[in-house]
Amino acid sequence: MxxxxxxxxxxxxxxxxxxxxxxxxxxxxxxxxxxxxxxxxxxxxxxxxxxxxxxxxxxxxxxxxxxxxxxxxxxxxxxxxxxxxxxxxxxxxxxxxxxxxxxxxxxxxxxxxxxxxxxxxxxxxxxxxxxxxxxxxxxxxxxxxxxxxxxxxxxxxxxxxxxxxxxxxxxxxxxxxxxxxxxxxxxxxxxxxxxxxxxxxxxxxxxxxxxxxxxxxxxxxxxxYITLMVAAIAAAAWAALRSMPVAAVVGVFIGVVSLTAQGYLPTSSLWYSAVLPALPFIVLVGALVFVPGLRRLDESKDPLSSVDPPPPPPTADIRTPQIDRFVRAGWWLALLAFVVSMLTWIPSGWETVLNQGLAYSVIFLSITLLTGTAGQLSLAQATLAGVAAFTAAQLALHFGLNFLVGGLVGALAAACVAAVLAVGSLRLRGLGLALMTLAAALLFDVAVFPAHAVSGGTGGVTIERRWLGFDLAAPNGHSYFVLAVIVLFLCAGGVSLVQRGTVGRFLAAMRGSETGAAGIGVNLPWQRILAFALAGALAGVGGTLLVVQETVVAPAQFDYQLSLAFVVIVVTTGVGTVEGAIQAGMGLVVVQELLQYAPQRFQGLTFVLFAAGALTYAAHPEGMVELEKRRWTARAERALARRARSTAPAVTGRP
Amino acid sequence: MSAEVPPVPPNATVPPNATVPPNATVLEVEDLQAGYGPYRALFGVSFTVEHGEAVALLGPNGAGKSTVARVVSGLVRPSAGRVRLEGRDVTGFAPWRIARAGLAHVPEGRAVFTTLSVEENLVLALGRRGSRGDVAASLAAVYERFGVLADLRRHRAGTLSGGQQRLLSLAKVLAVPPRVLVADELSLGLAPSVVDDVYENLVALRGAGAALLVVEQQVERALALASRAVVLDHGSVAYDGPVAGAMEAVARVFAGPGVTSASGTRGADTVGVGARTWVAARGGNRPMTGYGEEPGRRRSWRTSRRRS
Structure with a gap:
């Protein structure tokens, strides 16, 4: 006693x-x-x-x-x-x-x-x-x-x-x-x-x-304080965010149990190293599974919400064909100019940076698909990227598997993890879903990634980078860039096809109204699992791409906080479109690189900038970039209309 | 303000406002224009509600009835026009100011706080307009009038049936009788016998001296209660006059522009010009849409970016 x-x-x-x-x-x-x-x-x-x-x-x-x-x-x-x-x-x-x-x-x-x-x-x-x-x-x-x-x-x-x-x-x-x-x-x-x-x-x-x-x-x-928040979230979840005494009791319980267990368990056991740090997340998952109040969190809705004007459609859908043709041609030209520049005059330091941006863009595409199209919020995309990267690394280490093949297997593994996560949270939506994915991310962060069998400890796994016989690490070679640009192109095209296809319409229907979508015969659970799995695979491909460039896979590269930052960044630039993800990826690395030249204390400014950007999400849920696009499109259309009027005033008159 | 409102007996009288003579205009709406983002809903609506009068606001889906109610209670800010309450200009006031000035709005659909208990919903309503007298006595009066709520007082309002929730929102309003009541589709989703109950309460409220603006799709019920009717069509007033002539205007408006333009007799003697010009601008024979649109403009965000 x-x-x-x-x-x-x-x-x-x-x-x-x-x-x-x-x-x-x-x-x-x-x-x-x-x-x-x-x-x-x-x-x-x-x-x-x-x-x-x-x-x-x-x-x-x-x-x-x-x-x-x-x-x-x-x-x-x-x-x-x-x-x-x-x-x-x-x-x-x-x-x-x-x-x-x-x-x-x-x-x-x-x-x-x-x-x-x-x-x-x-x-x-x-x-x-x-x-x-x-x-x-x-x-x-x-x-x-x-x-x-x-x-x-x-x-x-x-x-x-x-x-x-x-x-x-x-x-x-x-x-x-x-x-x-x-x-x-x-x-x-x-x-x-x-x-x-x-x-x-x-x-x-x-x-x-x-x-x-x-x-x-x-x-x-x-x-x-962030660690505190996580345990507090678990305690608040058991109270269904309602009863403060229950939240307090569960909070104290987590603290007491984890320290008591720490005292009794031998320090060398797996329980001590993996299960104990994960206790708050296990408690959180338990709450999400067993507390029915959490499933109804988003049910009480403002009865007067119809007073708000409906959200605007994406700019790409409403711009006039004249401008549309111009913009589309502009995108292809920009891509061509980018590829040519990377292969010719861009210094290798910046090429490395931009390559990283390409890899991030692939990860961000998963958020475009999951949040932008399907309307599901996942706070675990960096973790899924990590699952794929570690899988590929271990396959390469033990079986000598080529990293590209390993990457595909890893993406499959990430898709499976994402699908399991989706199955586990089928009854949750909105806030509950976000908490579930956060718990999963934290679980991997403290219990799986640091394990010796996965990452070889905090140092990480060193990997070889070879692609079709080319050394991806060669200082003046462009082989990594070519690989990254092809992968990004394929992924972006894939996401764009999914968005426009049947699945995309089902997912969009689910985003618009789950009740309505179910009413027209959309299989909601299946669509949700599919969206999670596809997004998990995308994140996995991106994660593998990211670590190929750095030759080391370490747990710190897939910290759960990155998942949070990823969502914030993509939402800032525009979560609804493929180009939004690419803008986010390139923007992130360019801003980070430019800040290298600023004094030491400004290193953290990247996240401040993107956080400030995400704050505009409150007023403009379509994202800052999308907002500016709409403004410029409107300006261009007004200019076009003025020109049309000055050349042919008789035609435009309305009765 | 009336600081001392006594507990509500079943047929309470509305506290008189010393500054307003009887038979004065209580609510005046002048050339209202309003909309939601780029979507325009009202194109210059004007009418008045006199002291102690019940006015029925009628019209087909998407005519702008609910928008008029929301503009009057301050939920939607008009882009042009004036709203006067007992002679005082309240245009653009926050809803709570208008509520404290004596106007009560029962919005369409479920309009109670689902996470609060029935009693908490009522207490919240009792505290407004300075009446902080004996809350318990007021509650008792409400429960006497709406027996079903007394049994459910500890339940969360979200667990009530749709009809019970409508009753609760009506009880909230009647707990402290307002000077003007704007009731939006009170009968929606209620059993006919309950609707009878609700309308009895409205008659009693009118008898107590309150002015009523009743938005309703069940035309007969509204006309039985009202002394005057305003018929809206596509965001404009198509008829404003005694109940006797309202039925004809309603029939015309509800049948749609396709019917009337084909017959060519839109009845310029009773029907206002707003609806007709709108139909002409649209080319005369388009199907009705959910929102009224500004004539000659494409429905798009770009046309009104500045407003959003």
Missing amino acids: EQLLGFAIPGVPYGCAYAIFAVGLCLTYQTTGVFNFGYGGQAYASAYVFTWLTQVRGWSTWGAFVFSVVVLGPGLGLLLDRFLFRRIPSTNTTAKIVTGLSLLVGIPSLLSVLFGNRNLVGAPSIGFDPNTVYFHLGSDVPVNGIYLSAVVGTVAMLVVLVVLLRGTRLGLEMRAAAESRRLVQLDGVNADRVTATAWAISGLMAGLAGVLLAPAEATVQSQD
């Missing part, structure tokens, strides 16, 4: 940290209707500023606390509401998820740009003194200030929030406004003010959580 307590008690502060975040997630979801992935980013921002003010600027602890929690926290929440979430129609789940993700990716990067890459250590505690042992539990389990702060903070927060949400008129108005900002106004409630209040409270909670947890780790790292 003593031993059990000794192992379990240290888990309590971790569990409380999960609980605080989980409760915050539930609060934000219920009062704003947004599952805020950016919550971890908000908490990190407050913790970072708090530590920076006390350790670097020499502020007093309470002064820094007031600024970072009472001013910065709610202020950030209000900014998010005013400029982002207020603009998203309440029924657009994808836009909410993408915006939240871009905050999770963007806020830490933005902080390192603003403050430089500094290591902030020694955040002061705002609660009990962490070094004092206040009392002993049982006979010799010490309880110090960290434990006390965490427990007292969690319980206090829980009580205050439950009372606010269930017992006050403001809570009632916030819950109503989360369901429909329009309908609640018909009851005479100022929805803008209520929602802004909800965001301010949620921001305050995020800030408080961040600062409360800052002293628990030696340095303030965004990584810790």
Whole structure:
């Protein structure tokens, strides 16, 4: 018993940290209707500023606390509401998820740009003194200030929030406004003010959580906060984003169980190295499978959503034939010019960079197919790319299989994994589906990819790069480029054919309305599995292509955070079209390369830029590039119309 | 504002507004134009609703009835025209301001908060327009009137049947009697006996001094309640006058432009010019579409990019 307590008690502060975040997630979801992935980013921002003010600027602890929690926290929440979430129609789940993700990716990067890459250590505690042992539990389990702060903070927060949400008129108005900002106004409630209040409270909670947890780790790292978010998501999922006490209990449970198990399991066992780190994701998957409330998350819809104007069609579908011919010819010319330039004058440094862009474009095509055409959100595309790459690498290593053949086998393996994932989440959609794919990505990230049999540890597997007898690594050879351009061309053509064919129409019908599609006889489960499998195969091909260039396959290349960033990037440039994916791939590598020339602190700016781009998704779900295309097409058509009128004024007159 | 509203007895009177004389125009709509993105729905709609009067707003699918209701309650911002409530210009006001000024809108279809309980839905409605009196007493009055809601008070509104949800949204409005009620398709999806109930409540509300604007596809019911009718066709007023002449206009408009242009007798004496010019601009004999379109323009996003 003593031993059990000794192992379990240290888990309590971790569990409380999960609980605080989980409760915050539930609060934000219920009062704003947004599952805020950016919550971890908000908490990190407050913790970072708090530590920076006390350790670097020499502020007093309470002064820094007031600024970072009472001013910065709610202020950030209000900014998010005013400029982002207020603009998203309440029924657009994808836009909410993408915006939240871009905050999770963007806020830490933005902080390192603003403050430089500094290591902030020694955040002061705002609660009990962490070094004092206040009392002993049982006979010799010490309880110090960290434990006390965490427990007292969690319980206090829980009580205050439950009372606010269930017992006050403001809570009632916030819950109503989360369901429909329009309908609640018909009851005479100022929805803008209520929602802004909800965001301010949620921001305050995020800030408080961040600062409360800052002293628990030696340095303030965004990584810790993102990991916290994942466990918190698992806890919130068990509560169906509804019951805050349940979320808190599950949060504490995850913390306590993982530390207790850590104490009992031998460190050399597979359980210790693979299963234990994956515990939060196993809990999350369990919630997604067993909690029926999660399947109905997206069912409550704004009854007044028809007040919103319908979304615009893609530019390519509505431009006049005159311009269309011109644009199509332009694309072929651009391709030709690109190929010729790569083969002739582009320096080899930039050729390497652009080659990488080609490989990314193939991966991004999978998002075009899955999200743009089928309307399904997957946060695991980088992981699927990794599945294929590691499969190909291991086949080459053990059986001497050519990497190209191995790549195809790998793509098949990725397709199978994606199909299994689709089968496992058939009953989920929208947010539930996004969480399921995220859990899968994390599972691979902590439990599969680092395994010695898969990647040979963190160092990765070194591979040979030969293609039809050509050395792909030859410094001045263009063979890799030729391979990449052919693969991309085939994949882009394939996606384009699928989009225009029968399958594409079925998938588009499913995106438009699952009920409607089922009504006209579309086999929804099958179409969804097919879309996932095709997208998985595409991601696999792209992933293999990517690692062929780098000669090493390492787990870090397929980090789950990349999956999040991928979705954000593609959505920014335009998720509906094939050229959107290519623009995203080339844009990513070019921006990243250009930033090499900027000072060190701006390295993180790529993700900030793309996150900022994704934030425009709220107002323009078709993507920034698509928006600009529409503007330019409109301009060109107006110019054409003017010219037509000046040459033949009599013809265009209407009765 | 009326700060002290007593608990609602079954036939409460609407709190009088001292600044408005009886028989004054309560709701005035002038040359309204509105739409959704590039799609235009209203092309200059004008009519008035007098104090204590019930007006039926009629028309075929896509005529713009719901859009008129939404513009009046502030849900859709008009691109041109004016909305006056008791003489006060409320054009472009946020919906909650208009609601607090005494206009209640029961939107089409399901219009309750599905994740809140029945009682929470009612409490939310009771708190508006300054009446924070005895909520429990008001609730009791509502439950006495709508017995079925009393049994379901702890249930989530989303678990109610469609008819019960409609009743709940009507009960929300009647909990604090409004000065103007805009009811959009109240009868939709309800059993005939329930519709009778609903219309009895509307008659009582009118008797209590509220002005009603009733959007309805069941023409007979609406005309039985109303003293005046406004018939819309393709976003324009095709008829505005006493109930007696409305049936003829409705028949003409519902039959569609194809029928009338072929016979060549559109009845210029009763039918307004809006519909006819629209038909002429379209070439006279096109099938009706979901939205009215601006004459002579291609239906496309590019034509109205600036507005979006």
